[in-house]
Amino acid sequence: MEPTRSGWNPHDEPDALIPRVLAERAVSPLYQPIVDLATGTVAGAEALARGPAGSSVEFPDALFAAAARTGLLPLVDQLCAARAIEVARDAPDGAPPLLFVNAEPAALSHPFTPELVDAINSERPYRIVLEFTERALASHPAALLTIASQVHQTDGALALDDVGADPLSLAFLPLVEPEVVKLDMHLLRDPHARHTVETAAVVGAYAERCGAVVLAEGIETEEDLATARALGARWGQGWLFGRPGPLGAVSGLPVHRSARLRSPRPGLHLPSGTPFSVASARHHSRVGDQRTVDGLTEYLLSLASGSGPYTLVLGAYPDPEVGRSWLPRLVPAAGTAAFAGIVGPSLAGPDPRPVRVVPVTGPGDAETALAVVSPQGTAALCVRPGPGGSVDFVLTHDPDLVHAVARMVLWRMGSAAGRGVSPTDHRWDSTVAAAR
Incomplete structure (x- = not known):
């Protein structure tokens, strides 16, 4: 086959093309409509990347696979996002109210x-x-919280994709708190399966509490449309409404002018202060002893053990002795949870799977924090030393407060592991700064 007019040859080695793609900004977005299921009007469009036409990296699977092999995936991904925003911004016929961009x-x-x-x-x-x-969520949780905060600072919104494909998506849902929840298309194909019913119920409860929009993917038939509505979706996406194409094809459809998402909250994902200071500012702290703290720790871990596969257990310990005392009690809870992780001074021995232990270097923090986040039960315990061997503690079941504590621990874990993006303002304790 001969090279295309632009000089892109389908027989060229994909990896060798990536530097040229970046240099020439040679990606083009297509757009697929997102439709309000009640009115049939367009609420937004999702941008889908395409490489140079006629090349071996024209389609996204080949483009992103080659970018990953060459170590240039972040730059290619950001190029695709920038081009999607630019093309929609400069479109002569305008754009829908919302533009969904993948990361x-x-x-x-x-x-x-x-x-x-x-x-x-x-x-x-x-x-x-x-x-x-x-x-x-699994590979870059702390960086994701930082990006989420930056998105809200620029008046953007968040969408969690493929919800229901993995327990992690439902487990992290209350920490990321996206404005849009996109149900995985496989749920439409088996709407009466237990997993589908559970997913729709958990997502529906989240949407009620937070005012999020539920969106069903993969709607191809009128039967799919009815199923999507039954699962609680307000918006939909799929071939029934339109295949990916030029923005002009989407712009020509009737627009849902009142399509709105919840206003941004820039301080949500990276709360300032420490877990104890945040918790005690909203609830009065109590005074107790170490036996009291041990009993409450057992209570939280028993809550985690009985809360099912959509549970997060996140903790920060102040010294190795506390961390070592936690591990035997954490392992059974972690066996049923979607994710369990703790962060603190280094512990001797191998990582006790399934608990993720993230060691930190530098001076330790005196606070202890343990949070359990689950659809069945949510609680957090925040402790700091008091005078004469006593301790000050806060036990809370307030979901918003528990989520804030969990976010602080999660960000600290990512920062200690070198996977966080440094925020612009002060975050929890000197341990984080020492770990960067």
Whole structure:
């Protein structure tokens, strides 16, 4: 086959093309409509990346696989996002109210390129919705919280994709707190399965509490449309409404002018202070002794053990002795949870799977924090030393407060592991700064 007019040859080695793709900014977005299921009007569009036409990296699977092999995935991903924003911004026929832009997990901890920053900060007639999958939750949780905060600072919104494909997506849902929850398309194909019913119920409860929009993916038939509505979706996406194409094809459809998402909350994902200071500011602290703390710790871990597969257990310990005392009690809870992790001074011995232990260096912090986040039960215990061997502690079941404590521990874990993106303002304790 001959090279295309642009000089891109389908027989070229994909990996060798990535530097040229970046140099020439040779990616083009397609757009697929997102429709309000009640009115049939367009609420937004998802941007889908394509490489140079006629090349061996034209389609996204080949493009991103080659970018990953060459170590350039973050730059390619950000190029695709920048081009999607630019093309929609400059479209002569305008754009829908919301533009969904995908983010690869590996790109989340990489600094934004100047081109992407310029695109985000430019004047545009739509709101950007950053869309990511549960892979980001597992591999870059702390960086994801930082990016989420930055998205809200720029008036953007968040969408969690493929919810229901992995327990992690439902477990991390209350910590990420996205404005849009996208149900995985496989749920539509088996709507009466126990997993589908559980997923729809957990997502529905979250949407009620937080005012989020539930969106069903993969709607191809009228039967799929009815199923999506039964699962609680307000918006939908799929071939029934339109295949990916030029933005003009989407812009020509009737627009849902009142399509709105919850207003951004820039301080939500990275709360300032320490777990104890945040908890005690909202609830009066109590005074007790170590036996009291041990009993409450047992209570939280028993709560975690009985809370099912969508549970997070997150803790920060002040010294190795506390960490070693936790581990035997954490392992049974972690066996049924979606994710269990603790952070603190280094512990001797191997990582006790399934608990993720993240060691920190430098001076330790005196506070202890343990949080359990689950659809069945939510609680957090925050402790600091008091005078004469006593302890001050706060036990809370307030979901918003528990989620704030869990976010602080999660960000600290990512920072200690070198996977966090440094925020611009002060965060929890000197241990974080020492670990960076």
